[in-house]
Amino acid sequence: MIRVVVADDQELVRAGFGMILDAQPDIEVVAEAADGLQAIEAVAAHRPDVLLLDVRMPVMDGLEAARRVCVEYPDTKVLMLTTFDIDDYVYDALHAGASGFLLKDVRRDDLAHGVRLVAAGEALLAPSVTKRLISEFAARRPGASRRPHRLLDQLTAREQETLRLLARGLSNAEIAAELTVSEHTVKTHVSNLLSKLQLRDRVHAVVFAYEAGAVVAGEA
Amino acid sequence: MIRVVVADDQELVRAGFGMILDAQPDIEVVAEAADGLQAIEAVAAHRPDVLLLDVRMPVMDGLEAARRVCVEYPDTKVLMLTTFDIDDYVYDALHAGASGFLLKDVRRDDLAHGVRLVAAGEALLAPSVTKRLISEFAARRPGASRRPHRLLDQLTAREQETLRLLARGLSNAEIAAELTVSEHTVKTHVSNLLSKLQLRDRVHAVVFAYEAGAVVAGEA
DNA sequence: TCCCGCCTCCCCCTTGCGGCTGAGTCTCCC
DNA sequence: GGGAGACTCAGCCGCAAGGGGGAGGCGGGA
Numbered sequence: 001m002i003r004v005v006v007a008d009d010q011e012l013v014r015a016g017f018g019m020i021l022d023a024q025p026d027i028e029v030v031a032e033a034a035d036g037l038q039a040i041e042a043v044a045a046h047r048p049d050v051l052l053l054d055v056r057m058p059v060m061d062g063l064e065a066a067r068r069v070c071v072e073y074p075d076t077k078v079l080m081l082t083t084f085d086i087d088d089y090v091y092d093a094l095h096a097g098a099s100g101f102l103l104k105d106v107r108r109d110d111l112a113h114g115v116r117l118v119a120a121g122e123a124l125l126a127p128s129v130t131k132r133l134i135s136e137f138a139a140r141r142p143g144a145s146r147r148p149h150r151l152l153d154q155l156t157a158r159e160q161e162t163l164r165l166l167a168r169g170l171s172n173a174e175i176a177a178e179l180t181v182s183e184h185t186v187k188t189h190v191s192n193l194l195s196k197l198q199l200r201d202r203v204h205a206v207v208f209a210y211e212a213g214a215v216v217a218g219e220a
Numbered sequence: 221m222i223r224v225v226v227a228d229d230q231e232l233v234r235a236g237f238g239m240i241l242d243a244q245p246d247i248e249v250v251a252e253a254a255d256g257l258q259a260i261e262a263v264a265a266h267r268p269d270v271l272l273l274d275v276r277m278p279v280m281d282g283l284e285a286a287r288r289v290c291v292e293y294p295d296t297k298v299l300m301l302t303t304f305d306i307d308d309y310v311y312d313a314l315h316a317g318a319s320g321f322l323l324k325d326v327r328r329d330d331l332a333h334g335v336r337l338v339a340a341g342e343a344l345l346a347p348s349v350t351k352r353l354i355s356e357f358a359a360r361r362p363g364a365s366r367r368p369h370r371l372l373d374q375l376t377a378r379e380q381e382t383l384r385l386l387a388r389g390l391s392n393a394e395i396a397a398e399l400t401v402s403e404h405t406v407k408t409h410v411s412n413l414l415s416k417l418q419l420r421d422r423v424h425a426v427v428f429a430y431e432a433g434a435v436v437a438g439e440a
Numbered sequence: 441t442c443c444c445g446c447c448t449c450c451c452c453c454t455t456g457c458g459g460c461t462g463a464g465t466c467t468c469c470c
Numbered sequence: 471g472g473g474a475g476a477c478t479c480a481g482c483c484g485c486a487a488g489g490g491g492g493a494g495g496c497g498g499g500a
Contacts, residue, residue: 094354123351131343133353134314156476169424171456184479191458201458201486204389206426376446392487405448411488421456421488 002119005031005046007039007062008054008081013104017052017081020108027115036060043073049119053098055082055089063092070097077118081106090129100124152214154196160214162189166202167209222339225251225266227259227282228274228301233324237272237301240328247335256280263293269339273318275302275309283312290317297338301326310349320344372434374416380434382409386422387429 004021006029008014018029030046033039035057043051051069055062066078077099082089090101099118102111103126114124125133152160158179165175172190176183190202199205209215224241226249228234238249250266253259255277263271271289275282286298297319302309310321319338322331323346334344345353372380378399385395392410396403410422419425429435 099351099354117347121351122347123354124347125345125350125354127337127342127344130345130350131319131341134319134343134345158477166423167427169420169427171423172458173456181477182479184481185477187458188478191460194458200389202423203386203391203426206423206430207387207389210426210430378447401447402449404450407488408448414488 002027002050002115003030003046003048004028004050004052004115005033005039005042005048006052007033007036007042007057007065009034009057013054017111020111021115024112027112036062036065039065040068043069043076047073048076050115051076051078052115053078053080055080055093063089063096066093066098067096077121079114079118079124090132101129102126103128152212155193159189159193159196162186163193163205163209163214166190167206167215169206222247222270222335223250223266223268224248224270224272224335225253225259225262225268226272227253227256227262227277227285228272229254229277233274237331240331241335244332247332256282256285259285260288263289263296267293268296270335271296271298272335273298273300275300275313283309283316286313286318287316297341299334299338299344310352321349322346323348372432375413379409379413379416382406383413383425383429383434386410387426387435389426
């Protein structure tokens, strides 16, 4: 039996989803909540398998609630629900650790199916969300799995190292300290790598490093 | 009526999927193919709405076929099928432009449902694939979309615009030209956004923009 | 009404950056 | 032995960048 907590600030929505789920032979709604705080309390009290969580709620919104539940009660899987698939919601929810993200116009058997999937440890996204996530994913590192970039091979080891540090925002003096060489040397390296890559200045070098995948966002 | 081409090197698999889909009142299998080249030819000949494409095939594998179809016949949506959800397959398929990725153990109504979704321009992933994509996505930029957006909201419209251009490598003079204001004004904006975001110089601003997702690699 | 935030423009000044030229050491290889 | 390339260091010079300070117009909110 899959035990579920339903959290939504609208009485009718709670009742509707609750009824759909309770009608399933293998799903049981053990509690309801009208805001984020209540949701967390309900999770603490009942330790459900799945928390069905609306994004927009008073007192504490669903994103913050999801964040806390995912940290404090990792056994409870969080399935987010929203009326509109605003981008930020999705990304925030996924970063918060949610297992899924559905729109409220979901068909009733898809909802039950989703709860079962999430309870089984799988993930689930509404089709439109999947679409955006894929395009976002595909766009970010175009062909990342294939080539490390030929241009970078033109640089000497020291130049590549310099570029890496430069792309992290270090000044020439800081790079010099990091590499334990003089600032003059760093300037030479920078100058050489700029001309090799045909870049105007260090700002362009930073842009290049990110675009070329020589530096990856989030790996600071 | 959704017109589908089924491509798989195994006769039985083609027949099975073909039967399932043909049994649907709104889906019609217009051709079959036993390898990647045949698949492309079939797409060229029939211009189907959906191409159901196995990954592992002789002559030309499904990934390469997907890549070509997505470029040459963008109206035909590609739905990949595989027995095992090997990571690289998924990522390559998504980069190739596939609209979805399903495992062959898919239930028959899920398959039909998937074809309809893809034909409608939505995307679709097998649950286990969704799970990995999400964790990959969430890991890459930990909390990227939330916190920085807060910070970005501190900036005025003009400052955000300035940051966007700055992060593309434009000099103050170039930004001024782009915004049709004086360079002095740009300097003021830059100065303000640097202090608001507590960044040292424009190089740090570029790094920030990428790390925060205010600028996304590949969207130059 | 007044005040505040935003956008715009200006001057002065210091600093970091990058181009230019030149040069010493090392290793690798012909 | 000599050449090539990488790494190191140096001085000079021009310029973009960024801080500080000041100021006017313009809109919305108290």
